Amino acid sequence: MTDSLLTETREDDKTATWWRQAAVYQIYPRSFADADGDGLGDLPGIVSRADYLAELGIDAVWLSPFYPSELADGGYDVADYRNVDPRLGTLADFDAMVEALHARGIRVVVDIVPNHTSDQHAWFQEALAAGRGSAARERYIFREGTGPDGAEPPTDWISIFGGSAWERVADGQWYLHNFAVEQPDLNWDHPEVREDFLTTLRFWSDRGVDGFRIDVAHMLTKDLTEPLPSRAQLDAMDRTSGTHPMIDRDDVHEIYAEWRRVFNEYDPPRTAVAEAWVETPERRAKYASAEGLGHAFNFDLLVADFDAGDFQRIIADNLAQAHAAGSSTTWVLSNHDVTRHATRYGLPPLRGRAVKQGTEWVRAGGPEDGLDREGGLRRAHAATLLLLGLPGSAYLYQGEELGLHEVADIAPEQRQDPGFFRGADFDGLGRDGCRVPLPWTASGSSYGFGEGGAHLPQPAWFAAAAVEVEDADPGSTLNLYREALRLRRLLQTGESLEWRETGRADVLRFRRPNGWEVVTNFGTEPFELGAAAEDAVLSTVALDGSALPAEATAWIAPWGLVG
Incomplete structure (x- = not known):
């Protein structure tokens, strides 16, 4: 093989596997x-x-659902999987967006929500109209109720958002919804x-979509052979056997x-990443198989304290x-379902906030209880710079590059998350706090989000x-992210690392x-870098001589790699 052909093959492989080391926003x-x-x-x-996204330095964007929806669950109740919500645009607008992002070297990943539809989906409306025993109802999970007149649900199962996982329809049958009532x-x-x-x-x-993020990828198939187990029986069953x-x-x-x-x-093949909350690494690996989705989210850092031992493990x-x-693995510190990591790390440790409710441990206290904002x-800066230095792909959530808190x-009366209203535990306050519209300007209507205000209230500290404020400040979170992503593109190589002894x-x-x-x-005392400090190309806080201050991260690299 000639050198030119060898180079060509490597470039093709790089294109086909862009997702392995990508920074996805x-x-x-x-x-x-x-x-x-x-x-x-x-x-x-x-x-x-x-242009803002291009200047940030990302490789791809992942769009949460933009499909027609009644917004019973922030768009994850999809009424039409092959269209755009008219409040968000048209298919022509979608094509224009893909073209604009592709022109800037940014790939596009979209959300697919396969476990459930909206109750407004044409299939479900047909199922309601068709009645018992119809072919239309076979696309969903309908069952007869229990009790003398079928007025009790088929089982005592609880939905993820709280309350019964079954809802009764007008003719007396019940349908399964593991999430909101509006999501059969x-x-x-x-x-x-x-x-x-x-x-x-x-x-x-x-x-032109380059890939897909698969919502609750682990929940699609079910064995609903009668008799159905009780909630207690389900909870006692092994979740690691498949x-x-x-x-x-x-x-x-x-x-x-x-x-x-x-x-x-397709050429290159479309990529996919599974949202799979499973029990063991071995189970998660099945979703990341090359014969399947090829990639699966690693959510472990979402539930970890700012602790060296936790991070290393x-x-x-x-x-x-x-x-x-x-x-390759994925790394994520924030997303649309969890409290922003700047706030998580400003609260008492998760283990310290856990309280017992019945047989379950849950976190106590909302995002303002004892929050150390600074x-x-x-x-958060230290954890982010560590994350961006790891082999694998990094997923960033909008607004974290501004250092936004929850x-x-x-x-x-202003909240929208069904988890809040139905008593599900998302740090006690639901998920609206990480979904507040972004601030683009320091003043004006909705801080530059749009002329008509914002659908969730924005605080004055936005x-x-x-x-525009952070863009002009060289020491801002925004400019830290920009520089980190710029250097990451130059430095990212291979899919391995070697731990080095620190003595601490x-x-x-x-x-x-x-x-x-x-x-x-991760500690409270400075760490001496010695001569290596001369090769520090980026740090979350200024080095104190040759010492790395407490709660900080530094990147050290031979200048030939970045010069």
């Missing part, structure tokens, strides 16, 4: 930018901020369901093998898991965190194959 479309001034973010709003679960044993999603994957792939009736079943991978064949119809475990699966942001002060349990240090080192001081 999650956009929650309704809260990113509002172009038409109706108070809701939209696709033209994303186009208007395409699909029956994935039905061939029409399987075929329709293949059509959806091709529809968006044909429009035979649990409801969660992480082995047969779900038959679906993803079929999806993979569709992804591979999670990093080592997930790199080993990715190697075994032949995939400390939380300082630790917005806790939202009145009940003014100081606005993009609260300091982590690792080395990448090209000599790039990442040092994070």
Whole structure:
């Protein structure tokens, strides 16, 4: 093989596997930018901020659902999988957005929500109208109730958002909804369901989408053989064998093998990443198989304290898991479902906030209880720079590049998250606080989000965190992210690291194959870098001579790699 052919092959491989080391920026479309001034973010709003995304230095965006929806669950109740919510734009707007992002070298990943539809979906409306025993109801999971007149639900199962997992319809039957009442679960044993999603994957792939994020990928297939187990029986069942009736079943991978064949119809193949909350690394690895989705989220850092031991264990475990699966791992500190990490790290440790409720441990206290804002942001910077130094892909959530904290002060009548209203535990306050529209300017209507205000209330402290303010401040969180992402593109290499001894349990240090080192001081005392400090190319706080201050991260690299 000639040198030119060898180079060509490597470039093709790099294109096909761009996702393995990518920096992906999650956009929650309704809260990113509002172009038409109706108070809701939209696709033209994303186009208007395409240069901002390019300047940030990301490789791809992941869009949370933008499909027609009644917003019973922030867009994850999808009424039409092959269209755009008219409040967010049109299919032509979607095409324009893809074109604008692709022109800037940014790939596009979209959310697919296959476990359930909206109750406004044409299939579900047909099922309601068709009645008992109809073919239309077979696409969902309908059952007769219990008790003398069927007035009691089929089981005592509880939905993830709280309350019964069953809802009764007018003719007396009940349907299963593992999430909100407005999100009936699909029956994935039905061939029409399987075929329709293949059509959806091709529809968006044909429009230029580069990949898909699969919502609750571990919940599609179910064994609902009668008699159905009780809630207590379900809770007692093994979730690691692949035979649990409801969660992480082995047969779900038959679906993803079929999806993979569709992804591979394209050049380069479309990528996918699974949201799979499963029990063991071995179970997660099945979703990351090259014969399936190829990639699976690692959420372990979302539930970890700012603690050196926790971070080292999670990093080592997930790199080993990715190697075994032949995939690369993902790293994430914030997303649309969790309290922002600047706030998490400013609160007492998660373990310290856990309280017993019945047989379950839950976290106590909301995002304003004892919050150390400055400390939380300082630790968030340190954790982020560590994360961006790891092999694998990094997923960033909109607003974290501004150092945004969780917005806790939202009145009940202004909240939108069904988890809040139904008593689900998302740090006690639901998920609205991380979904508040972004601040772009220090003043004006909705801090530059849009002329018509914002669909969730923005706090006064947003003014100081606005993009225009941080853009002008060399020491801002925004400019830290920009520089980190710029250097990451130059330094990122290979999919391994070597731990280096620090002599301290609260300091982590690792080395990448090209000599790039990442040092994070989780402790309260400075850490001496010695001569290595001369090669520090980036740090979250200024070095004190040759010492790395407390709760800080530094990148050390031979200047030839970045000069």
